[in-house]
Amino acid sequence: MSNDSNPVSGFDVTVVVASHNRAQSLATTLECLCRQHVTGARWRVLAVDNASTDETPTVLERFAADTRFELKALSEPRPGKPRALNRAVDQIEAGLVVFIDDDVNLGVHWLQSYIDAAARWPDHAIFGGPIIPVFPPDAPAWVQDQRYVRQSPMFAYYEAREDEGLTTRVPLGPNMMIRRSAIGAHRFDERLGPGGTHRLMGDETEFEYRLARLGYHPYVYVPAARAEHRVRPEQLTVKAVWARAYLWGRSMALTHGRSSRGVYLYGVPLRYWSGAARAWLRYAPFAFGPRHFRLKYGWQWQVRAGRLRGYLDSRDSKEESRQ
Incomplete structure (x- = not known):
């Protein structure tokens, strides 16, 4: 692995990917990056080993020696994806920062599409490309129902509009780009995301919402920067x-x-008490009914029940802090 003590400078674009104990999946994604066709821009990958105990270090060492692209391997020994992302951001001084997950497939023009979009939209800072779930061959039919996939963040589905342009729909973490100048001193909340102290979702979207409140919105949707999310x-x-x-x-x-x-x-x-109650009442008649309605209303019930639990947890933590 290369030394990670000095910030990355001199690059127009940096692709950031963090991985924890998914060496084989990471290797597949890095192979996609090796095949990128990019012209007129210097780009590099920062790949962060987030407390892995598998073959991840070996995979990163192998790709760091690959002559098809430039990869710098970093290590974040503290578990937590936001910590790993912050480790990478600290190493980037300027340019475009593209964030991906370790389980995406990318076409050969994916990165160039982002670079071109950034040139077309110089006054905007946050960009996102479509994310299309790709299921294993033996996946049950119900998970591939498009009515279900499009309402579920479970599979990180994201398509904001048909053509390139502005959107209020926040891009998702597996496939998004932010100008380093907009990030500034802001960092991902390390309480959130996989491995975070609160075990919550939404570390990337929370980060984008914070930037949006500073004026970095609406977002730019880039349909050509498509990523396929490999569902496990x-x-x-x-x-x-x-x-x-x-x-x-x-x-x-x-x-x-x-x-x-x-x-x-x-x-x-x-309204959240009543929302949870209404969601359960909608679900109850379909508990043993048609699969689509059972899944749809069951999903909605679980979301609202979780939101209710979150408010109760927030109340309890505030009461404990006052004692």
């Missing part, structure tokens, strides 16, 4: 999907802040 078999059970929905709801409650408006009951906005 363990993500395909109803239990796993609903657990993700519950976690998503809890994360929204704990990261979006508390409004002083409205009526509260036991520290929770009354």
